[in-house]
Amino acid sequence: xxxxxxxxxxxxxxxxxxxxxxxxxxxxxxxxxxxxxxxxxxxxxxxxxxxxxxxxxxxxxxxxxxxxxxxxxxxxxxxxxxxxxxxxxxxxxxxxxxxxxxxxxxxxxxxxxxxxxxxxxxxxxxxxxxxxxxxxxxxxxxxxxxxxxxxxxxxxxxxxxxxxxxxxxxxxxxxxxxxxxxxxxxxxxxxxxxxxxxxxxxxxxxxxxxxxxxxxxxxxxxxx
Ligand code: NI
Ligand code: MN
Numbered sequence: 163x164x165x166x167x168x169x170x171x172x173x174x175x176x177x178x179x180x181x182x183x184x185x186x187x188x189x190x191x192x193x194x195x196x197x198x199x200x201x202x203x204x205x206x207x208x209x210x211x212x213x214x215x216x217x218x219x220x221x222x223x224x225x226x227x228x229x230x231x232x233x234x235x236x237x238x239x240x241x242x243x244x245x246x247x248x249x250x251x252x253x254x255x256x257x258x259x260x261x262x263x264x265x266x267x268x269x270x271x272x273x274x275x276x277x278x279x280x281x282x283x284x285x286x287x288x289x290x291x292x293x294x295x296x297x298x299x300x301x302x303x304x305x306x307x308x309x310x311x312x313x314x315x316x317x318x319x320x321x322x323x324x325x326x327x328x329x330x331x332x333x334x335x336x337x338x339x340x341x342x343x344x345x346x347x348x349x350x351x352x353x354x355x356x357x358x359x360x361x362x363x364x365x366x367x368x369x370x371x372x373x374x375x376x377x378x379x380x381x382x383x384x385x386x
Contacts, residue, residue, distance in 0.1 A: 164294045164386040166320070168378035169196035171215055171355045172302070174322065176386070178293050181205050181261040185289070185300055188218030194355055196380040199223055206259070209233040210302030211286030212240070212273040215355070221246060232264055236284030253287055262293035267313055269304035271330070290316060296386050298322070299343065303352065306335035310342035320386060321345035321373070324352035325366050326359030333361055337369045347374045349384075 164178040171194070172186040185208045189195040192215070199219035204227045207220050217237070224231055224246040231241045231248040238248035251257060256265035267288040274283055291298045296319045303324055321343050324330035330352055331339060340348050348370060353361045367375045376384060 164296065165383055166298075166349075166386050167196075167383045168349070168351075168380055170194045170380040172210070172300070172322075172324065172351045173218070174300070174351075175202075175204075176291070176293065176298075178261050183208060183261065183291075184223065186210055186216040186218065186302070187220055187223055188215045190219050190222075192218075192355060194380055200226065203227060204229040206261070207231045208264070208289055208291075208300075209237050210269065210288060210300065211271060212237055212284065213303065216303065232259075234266065234284050234287050253285060256290075262291060265290040265292075267299070267301075268307065268309060269302040270307050271303040271305070288313075290318070293386065296320065298386065299345065301339070303330045306331050306339055306342075308342070310339050314343040314345075318343050318345040319347065321348045322351050323348055325350040325363070326353035326355070326361055328358045330359075333366045333369065336366060337371070340370050340373050345373050347376050349376050349378050 167175045171188050174185045176183040182204050183206045184204045189199045199222050202223045235250040235252050238250040241248045251266050253266045269286040269288045271286040288302045289300045298320045299318045300322045323336050325336040353359050
């Protein structure tokens with residue numbers, strides 16, 4: 163059984179059959195982070211987009227672990243320029259890795275830098291991961307979009323959705339996203355890290371219909 167752990171903001175680790183994944187490793191600079199970048203064990207680092215609160219410690223973790231980055235082409239090219247291994251992908255594409263399948267989805271958002279002063283540009287994404295027979299959707303940073311219905315048609319067991327508003331969906335749109343995706347479980351993310359994205363997560367929990375809402379505290383784990 164794969165194990166999901168929440169490290170704060172949009173950062174999760176997944177351990178599956180001895181392989182360690184980390185998604186959007188924003189740890190340094192996050193006052194609520196559940197781990198230090200230097201303590202992270204990872205074989206793969208999945209990055210949805212180049213904003214600092216997602217790209218985060220990608221380079222340090224990759225170098226410490228000889229881990230490979232998976233994400234949109236532009237981010238991967240940037241990492242390869244830093245002598246970090248990467249598997250370049252793009253929206254709509256999927257690839258079968260030794261640990262499972264990864265598919266990139268659209269995300270309505272933007273980005274222009276992966277590191278202060280270095281412009282890498284590109285399109286943000288979400289991920290659909292197929293691991294041990296379960297499908298996990300990490301939405302990245304996005305507003306609500308109708309094509310979440312297409313993502314739902316894939317049969318999502320677990321959806322990780324931003325609810326913090328201002329930069330992404332807020333609570334009401336995230337509730338509508340759950341209706342579009344109809345996952346078995348939904349975990350809220352990308353809230354309360356900064357003042358601009360402070361929301362009442364209990365309001366989300368109460369409003370969600372048709373899925374089990376699991377509010378993970380930083381450091382919490384869940385069997386997938
Ligand atoms: Ni962003
Ligand atoms: Mn963000």
